[in-house]
Amino acid sequence: MSQYNIVDPPEGYSAPGFFATTLDRVVGLARKNSIWPLPFATSCCGIEFMATMGANYDLARFGAERMSFSPRQADLLMVMGTIAKKMGPIVNQVYEQMAEPRWVMAVGACASSGGIFDTYSVLQGIDKVVPVDVYVPGCPPRPEQIIDGFMKIQELVGSESLRRRYSPEYRVLLEKYGIK
């Protein structure tokens, strides 16, 4: 027996010789422990993210050591920092280039709501251009908060139904943002 528990098995029925569970749970388990984040760091929250990736906090423990700098292979868009209005369409384009299933995390006050930049040039929260799953408050948030937000994303990923992305509600959500 190893002293390390890598990951708990999903809920299911087990007896000697077999284990039965739902496909949703197996896929969710695999997905949530291998999320590839795309860091979209525009300012100081990005510096906190560098600390989060470093040895002290080590986001790799959550299966997210592989930064995907191409949106096409990424599962999670992490927007960290102030997004100017001129940058808005670019965030939207990056989101469009990601393959389904995809999740978005707004890290810090600026990405969540515009923060202190209540002004003509700054987008008042990235949820004006892309749908957001988890908001992390803070200015900037500490690495612990970013990890907490990431674990919230893991919960969402692990419990998501395989049919969610084909549902009419999801289509309506994307259409609201003018995506496809």
Add this chain to the structure above:
Amino acid sequence: MERLLIQNSLQEKFMDAIISFDDSSDIFTVTVKKQVIVDVILFIKEELGFQFLTDLCGIHYPDQEFQLGVVYHLHNLPLNTRIRVKTFTSLAEPEIDTLTTVFSGANWMERETYDFFGIIFTNHPNLIRILNVEYLDYFPMRKEYPLEDQTRTDKDDRFFGR
């Protein structure tokens, strides 16, 4: 370079097109009528040797008759002297001749000034917004517009003392 010398040569050449001289600050300042602004700067460049355009920017004084202004900073590199030239125009007709015929470097700065103050530089080769989003329908540095984003839907004014 002697301020008096600059003042006398400008006075002699442009006479009543010059509105005022200001000797009080660290940089000698000349305010001129907008019709002669390009000629004045060309004269300052060619005859007085201020061959470098340090800066060009807009300004808005809502309390005076000619509210919108453009401020030019020029530098005489061999003598290390600077001069500031100002010109003003009304909000109703915010047009000033372009300086790109004298300094190509004015191109970027005039676009920026147009972007923020809505000053139209006539005969500028490409006068479109440069820093702000294209769909912005006002000029944000003018005093009649509040700093805060007016399109916000998530902030209740009562909680922000407005």
